[in-house]
Structure formats: C-alpha cells, structure tokens
Amino acid sequence: MVSPPDAPLAPVDTVTVYGGVGPSAVDLDSVRRAAALATGAADDLRAAAVRCLGVSGDLVVPGAGVVEATWRLPVEAVAEAMARARALEAAAQDAARCLVASAERCDLLGWRLLRAAGLYLEAESTAQRVVGALVTAGSFGVGAAFGGLGWAGLAGAGVVGGAAMAGYVAGGVLSGGASWAVTGQLGTTATRGLAPFSDEAFTGLGSGVALARPGLAQGRSGVGGGAGALAHVARELPVLGNDDQGVRITRLGAEDFADGAVPAWSDTGARSVQEALGRIDSLYPEHGGAPAGTVAVQKVTGSDGAVSWTVLIPGTQSAFPAEHPLDGRTDVELVAGQPDGATAAVERALADSSVGPGEPVTFVGHSLGGIAAAALVSRAGFAERYRVGGLVTAGSPTGSLATPTGVPVLHLETPEEIVSHADGRSASENPRTPDRVTVVRSLRDSTSAADRAASGSVVQAHAVTTHVRTLDLAIGLGDPRVTEVTDRIGPRLDGEAVSTTFYRAERAGT
Template sequence: MTPFVTPPEGPRAPSDTVTVFGGAGATAVESDSVRRAAARVAGAADDLRAAAAQCLAASGDVVLPGSAWRPEGSTAWATAALAPAARALEEAAQDAARCLGARADLCDLLGWRLLRAAGLYEEAESTAERAVGALVTAGTFGTGAAVGSLGWAGLAGVGVVGAAEVAGRLAGGMLTGGVSSAITGWALTEATRGLAPFSDEAFAGLGSGVALSQPALAQGRPDVSGGAGVLAHVAREVPLLGNGDRGIKVTRLGPGDFADGAVPAWSDTGAGSVQEALARVDDLYPGKGGAPAATVAVQKVTGADGTVSWTVLVPGTQSALPADHPWDGRTDLELVAGQADGATAAIEQVLADCGVGPDEPVTLVGHSLGGIAAAALVSRAGFAERYRVGGLVTAGSPTGLVPTPPGVPVLHLETPEELVASTDGRSAAENPRTRDRVTVVRSLRGSTEAGDRAASGNVSLAHAVTTHVRTLDLAIGSADPRVTDVADRIGARLDGKVASTVYYRAERAGP
C-alpha cells in the first residue's frame, strides 16, 4: 500500500510532496537497514567499554612517588619531581575511562532508539489503514473471482464496462449536467483522493481473483500478471472485442500526416534534459500535437565529437477497447501479463528501420502504456544484445513487476492519485530499488498548489504528462543526489550538435 498520511499541519509546499526511492546514496527508511545500524551501534558500545577497561588498567599501572617501587638509578628528588606528572597521568586515564563509559552508555541509548524507530516504522501504517487495505484486497479479490467464475460473458462484460468507464474519464466527460453534475464531480473527486492510497491493494486483489478463477489461462500465476493474462486472452478471442493475433506494421509519417500539416517544432533540436524529452511525448497524442493515433518518434542526435545516440518517445493508451493499432487496452493487458504485444513489436521495427547501430546508445522515454512497453523492451535479453540501452524513463506506468539490467539508469515517475501506475498491484514504494533505478512519487493531495490539488481528484489530470514533468522538476530542484545522478546520466544522451526526428504510425496488419 502507498504510505499516505496527511500531516497535522495540513497541505505542504509542492517541493515537500516528493518522495524518492532507490538510487545511489541515501534512500527511503527501511526497517532492516535501521536494525543493522542498531547492531553496529551496539558493537561500538562494546568497543568503547573495552577501551574504558584498558584505560582503568593503565591508570592502575601508574606508580606514584612514595611507593616501594623506584626506577633503577633514580634519586629521591627525581622521583619527587615526577609526582605531579604521575598523578596527572593517573587522573587522565581515569577520566578517559569515565568518558568512554559515558559514550558507551549513549551508544546503548542510540541503539535502543534505532530499534524503537524500526519498530515504529514497521507500524507506521495505522491499524485502520491496514484494515482498510485488507478489506479492499479481499473485496476486489472476491469481485475478480466472481467475474471469472461467470466465464467469457462475465469477463467480456467487465472488459466492456471497464473500458467504457476509463474512456469516459480520460475524455473528461461528466455523467449529467447542472447541479447533479457538480455533485457527481465532487463525489468522484473525493472517491479518487480517498481510494488512491489503496489502489495497489485494489488491483492486486482484483487481478488475483481473476487469475485464480481461470488458472489455466493465468498459466498458474495467482497475481496481477496472471489476471492480466486472462483478460488479454478475452480481448483477443471474444468476437465482440478481439481482433485476433494479427501482425504489426509501421509506416513513416510526413508533415502532411499531422493535423496542422507540420511536425512538432522540436524535431530538429535535441532534448537536452529528461524533462524536455518527457514533455515532448505529449505532442505525440492526437489531441495534443495533432499526430495520428499510435505515433512513435525516434530522434537521432550527433554530438560534436561525431558520436551518435538515439531517443525513442512513446505515448500511452489511445483506445481503451481493442483497436486497429496496438496502443489500446489489449496491449496494456498483454504488457502487464508479460505476453507478446504489438507495441514492443512496433518499436523494434522502428529501430530497425532507422538503422540504429549496436554501439549507439538508445534511450527510451514512455508515458503510461509507452512506459510499460519501453520497460518491457529494456528487460529483454535479446533487445539488450541487439542495442546498447542508454537509459529508461517512465511516467505513470505500472513497472514494478519488470526487472531492468544493472548499469542502465532508470527513472520512474508516479503519483498515487493517477491510479494507473498501481494497476500492477505495486505501490511506488514497492518498485525495485537499485543504485541505477530510482522512483520519484509525488502526493498531489498533500500539496498547497491549486493545480496539484485539482489534479489530485481527477485521474486524467493526475496521469497527464505535464503533471509528471512537474514532479520531475520538483525532484531535480530538491537537489536529491539520487535523482540528479540518474537524470544527468540519461540527459547526457539527449543533446548534441545535430538532431533529426522520424515519426512512425503503428497499425495491426490484416489477418
């Protein structure tokens, strides 16, 4: 579950709503790490006490004048002259022993506090939150199991209804007008804000329920990936929804294929930063930059030293129902299920058509479905053998179940209120954490900024590319070394002396 508790003092400055997981250096609190630190502090306390004992022993070895012992060959006056120094040495050794003992006591106290902190962190989710999360998981599991038990009709019905609902929300439509519209809008807003912290449990339960109701189609996977596999099969096979396993073809686009008769203005300019590259993905949506549906952009950048790098920009879902292109709900399900899909096939065709060399780094930047497809490609051994992966950026994409190779800088951007990134049953905090893989999550609900607050109750706004670009701006502005390290490593591949961009449309081929 996404940890989400509004602080007592109320909304926070936007920069304070960003949380970073993974990366090099400091990371989020992990109770196991705190317990290991407590063990090290306890060891330090033992060492300090051993040192104190040595000091006490040393003080006992100091021989004061007047004792039976006298250095060989020394005179009485010489021995007397050493008396002040001997007493000072003895006192110093005893003081050192006392100080070391006191420090050992402080270490014991610190170790206890660390153990206490670990326990408190493990209990950070209140009993009520855990109970709600469990109820949500159980409820959606029951729903998924019930739907699956109805067979094809039930699964298809949920697919149609769910797709229609998603499409309506993404279009920003309201159910009714006037006062009832305002009431409905308020209810949806509050429901989105309230359910956002439990969205990962909801999808985990639903996916598991569907998977266990159809174990053969789920291929024995009792989780979200198995449930997605069941629904993907429905999307392919049910006549009302499916369009079979047709192949994928890609076509180069020219200026005339765009709504305004021109390609985006940035086509001959390198992005130069991760923020700019991600912002450009927005121009690949039909309603934004006038691009045809299922458009992918590939930019070639040549540096001053002649080195070549490539950036692939991949937009998200453009049809909730199965469509004549692979940027649809069917592909979403196939990607989450880890099955063969049309989007990754299209991207591989595009790279081959561009003639990308094996030593020329390729950076993939994707939003929503585009991010899942990009992550799926990066995780495939065959792709990594064919191309040199320079980096991966995803925004609003469920990628918690996808492994990424070591050495490849990876940056994920999520918000709890968008719901989409949690459809794999994982919260941002549960994404894999490595030195190269960083997840930045921002609570829109907790922000004082009016735009953030508005987006927190609207799935479409919370999921928008612009919202994720702002999240990245705030994260980089915080100077968090984990974010800047990965962003700088990826950004170095995005700019150069000469840049050119080719656009492609992907379609499902005929039977």
C-alpha cells in the same frame, strides 16, 4: 515555504524518492534522537518568541509609575520616549516572528530526518492496513465473480475496466467529454480517498480473475494471471479482438499531422529529461494532432560524431482493441507479460531507423508507453542487440519488470493517477537498486492549487505535465539519487545535429 508535518505540504515536500545511490545503512536511533533534538529546539524557540511578545506588551502599555514619573517632562521628551518605545516594540515583534520562523524550520528539519530514514512516509497505520486488506478482499470477490461467469463475465470485466480507464486516461470521452473522476465533488473525494488503495484493488481483482479462470491465466496468480485471462478474451472474442497478424509501421510526414506540420521540436535535442518527457504530449492526437498510434525516434549526433537515440512512446489511446496497438488489449498483454503490438512496433521502428549496435538508445514512455519501454529493455536478448542508454517512465505500472544492471532508470508516479498501480504494486514496492529510482508525489497533500485540483481527477493526475512537474520538484529538492540518474540520462538527449522520424503503428490485420 516551510511545511509543518501536520499541515498541507509545500509541493517540494510531497516528493518521495526510492532506490538509487544513497547511504548503505541508517542508524535509526540516531535519526530519532536528532529529530527529537530539532523538535525540542523548535519548542525553545517558540517559548522565546512568547517572551519577546511579552516584552512588546510591556512597552506598549507602560506601568502607572512610568506615567506618573513622565507627566511633568517636556512634550518633546515624552514624544522621544514614546518613539523609542514604539521602535523597541517593533524590534521585539520582529524578533518574535524570526524565532517562530526558526521554530518552523526546526520542526521541518525533524520531520525531514524521519522522512529520510523512512520512518514517516513509509509507515502505514493500523487503520490503513485494515482498509487495504478490506479493499483487496472485496476486489478479489468481484474478480472471482466476473471470472466465474465464464467468457461473458471476463468480457464484461474487460469492457468495464477498459471503459473506466478510457474515461480516466483518454479524457473521459465515454462520459460525455468529462472524466468520471471529475463529474462532481463525490468523484473528487472518492479519487483522493481511494487512490492510495488502488494497488490493493488491482491485486484483489487480478487474483480473483486468475483463481476463477486458471486455464486462461496459464497457472499464474495475482495481477499477471488476471491480466492474462483478460488478454485472451481481447484476442479471441470477435466483438473485441483483432486477428494476430502482427503490426506494421509507416513513416509519417507533415501532411499526416492535423495542422500540417510535425512538432516544432523535431529538429532539436531535449535539454533535459523533463523536456524529453514533455514532448510526448505532442504524440497524442488530442494534444499535438499526431495520428493515433504514433511513436517518435530521434537521432542525436554530438560534436565528436557520436550518435545516440531517443524513443518517445505515448500511452493508451483506445480502451478497446483498436486498429493500432496503443489500446486496452496491449495494456493487459503488457501487464500479463505476453507478446504485444506496442513493443513489436518500437522494435520495427528501431530497425527502420538503422540504429547501430553500439549507439545508446534512451526510452521515454508515458502510461502504456512506459510499460512497453520497460518490457522491451527487460526482454531477454534485447540488450545484446541494442545498447540501452536509459529508461524514463511516467504513470506506468513497471514494478514487476527487472531492468538491466547498469542502465539508469527513472520512474515517476502519483497515487492519485491510479494507472501506476495497475500491476498491484505501489511506488514503494518498485525495485530499489543503485541504477533504478522511483519518484512519487502525493498531490492531495500539497498546498498548490493545481496539485489539489489534479488530486481529484485521474486525468489530471495522470497527465504528462503533472509528471514533468514532479520531476522538476524532485530535481529542485536536490536529492542526489534523482540528480545522479538524470545526469546520466540527460547528456544523451541533445547534440549538434538532430533529426526525428515519426512512425504510425497499425495492427496488420486491420
């Protein structure tokens, strides 16, 4: 399907890729000239199509001289002449349609040339920059006001932010079972319109809180400082916090799952990165019946006896501090770069699984799970204890984390799910290295009905299935940066012998 640049786009054309292995330099003037030639060819093809249609009109309505010359001819000859005229008319119209289709392809080629050079999708208009600045300033004022109210203000900011995130991410249990983003056309329109500026909103809010409470922010500015202040409140206030006695993990059996059985994929390897990511849905209580706070560690043995591991980590399952570490408190601790329960639980699970030092471990995380995985592999000393085979995150704010050189990393984001922007960075601001690729997809620009529906709901936009579709489309696009990183990760996910251990993580003080 052809997508002209001034109309809704085919789903595959809503995908943008940053980072990875690609050309070291682009001659922008040459790209512009090539795009102009493609656009010019499109204009010429449309002009030719108009001429074809003109010929078709002449054939359908013969001139008076033709009628006068043919009225004395036999009926059979007239019928044969008219049949030929109709055949020529159909051929001319077919030619016109083919020319128009070719013109659309030339238009799309020109647009894609500009897109590949970063001259189309990455260019912000003056209006967009002004709106972004206003959003940052406004949210900064809100953050400073909350912070200025002291402990009560910070607690209020945490409660409001956590409740909103739970309403969005966990399915809207705080709003009667429906996400706040889908409770009406107003919410849908607001989500589509404001989502592109959510990184500015988080930046302003975090900066305001950090400025108002520099002690709790430990002298840090921006989102990291603001998250640090909120994390302190979550740990210390009795009404919200849990004591800091660490976490414990428990191996789960079939009887611990809601339907009395572990997920069906537990004894099979993932045939692709998409399949591995999709399995995370089974670790959410509302989808797969797993207990809250469940992570999975899968051992894969190849035909040559080589062992590799895959760790699946789901996202936030409680906006407020909970008995498990997959909660709002861990969210702010991770964004602040502070010690947290989720990474501690994963490390304990790896130790319990007896992962060998030379056996590659691939981490696949959704939402909070992606932040935890990225924080873990980025942590000093971790890569010396474990061989990191790859990292995949979906809907996770990971732009401020530096992943190890040589480790293939894939990030999946959409502007409309907002969560990826919680670190104050858009997908285009994520680190770009040969090993690290970010795939972002604008759902609101798609012609797909499913994408359009998801663009008005943070829940749907943030869903695992939406990110799996994004990766499917990116691979289908044939972008070598995406296929290069998935080809490096994929072979480690499957093998001849597979076993999975499920762990429930709990806070030790509960």
